[in-house]
Amino acid sequence: MLNRNNLYFIRRKVTNHIMLSLTFLSVVLTVLPLLLIFYYTVTKGLTSLNLDFFIAMPKPVGEAGGGMANAIVGTLILIGIGGAIGLPVGIMSGTYLAEFGNNKFGNVVRFLADVLSGIPSIVVGVVAYTIVVLPMHHFSAFAGGVSLAILMIPTITRTTEEMIRLVPHSYREAGLALGIPKWKTSLVIILRSAWKGIATGVLLAFARAAGETAPLLFTALGNRFWSTKIFQPIASLTVYIYDYAKSPFTEWNDQAWTASLILIALISLISLLFKFLTRSKY
Incomplete structure (x- = not known):
């Protein structure tokens, strides 16, 4: 018969194997959806991927070929407008919260x-429609950029605050000892020390903005023609994916998959760019 110590050892060993199996299963369940997304996007997206997709305009129903050059450029413009508004506001807000925000305000x-980061994007789109589109009396890339900036700001703000708080307090003391004003110490010394972590938050914000559809339906609307004017409706990949994916035409469905592949590639490219810019020299 097994004594009590042997039973205890066997029970621990069985429990350990069970927990290892559960953790491995959790990893599989985490990675599997991502692998499925990549698999279907790549296999279906390659069917319409060619040079025309990048340089040609969309063609009417029934005509073969065509591309989404206007949507690719429009997506970059929308992200650029959102970043131009959201980056300085988010970074400055996060700096204030970390350095001067230990109060009720x-x-x-x-x-x-925190509340804004959890608000559905469609609500942000409706608000941007009310405060930007209605006063301007038309849809525009600027309105779309504003809606994306609203979505980007909370992520950048909170990430900036957390990264700045990780900077050693001795950096602040050194700046003050040299006679540098506190605001200049924060902007020149502290932000420089925390910029790699801040860049990660910026990447997350850009990735979220690049994949949004709902707010753009209420703001940028879309455009079947070539347009780079920020005060006119503009095309975007996500809106094209939305329109083409629910279309009954096979050609448009295939192009929706290709647009999805391009969007994933764009987000991956942004990620690699930030990795390159924030890489350590040592």
Whole structure:
């Protein structure tokens, strides 16, 4: 008969194997959806991937070929407008919260930023439609950029705050000892030390903005023609994916898959770019 110590050892060993199996299963369940997304996007997206897709305009129903050059450029313009608005606001807000926000006002701003990060994007689109599109009396790339900036700001703000708080306090003391004002110490010394972590938050914000559809339906709307004017409706990959994926035409369905592949490649390219820019020299 097994004594108590042997039974205890066997029970521990069985429990250990069970927990290892559960953790491995969790990893598989985490990675599997991503692998399925890549598999279907690549296999179906390659069917319409060619040079015309990048340089040609969309063609009417029934005509073979065509591309989404206007949507690719439009997506880059929308992300650029959103970044031009959201980056400085988010970084400056996060800097304020980390360096000067240990008060009631700072707590209120943190709470509002957390709430804003959880608001559905379609609600942001409706708000942007009300405050930008209606006063301007037309849809525009600028309105789309504003809606994307609203979505980007809370992520950048909270990431910037957390990264700045990780900078050693001795850096601040060194700056003050040299007679540098606190605001200049924060902007020149602290931000420089935390910029790699901040870049990660910026990447997450850009990735979210690049994949949004709902707010653009209420703001940028879309455009079947070539347009780079920021105060006119503009095409975007996500809106084209939305329109083409629900279309009954096979050609448009194939192009929706290709647009999805291009969008994933664009986000991956942004990620690699930030990895390259923030790589360590040592």
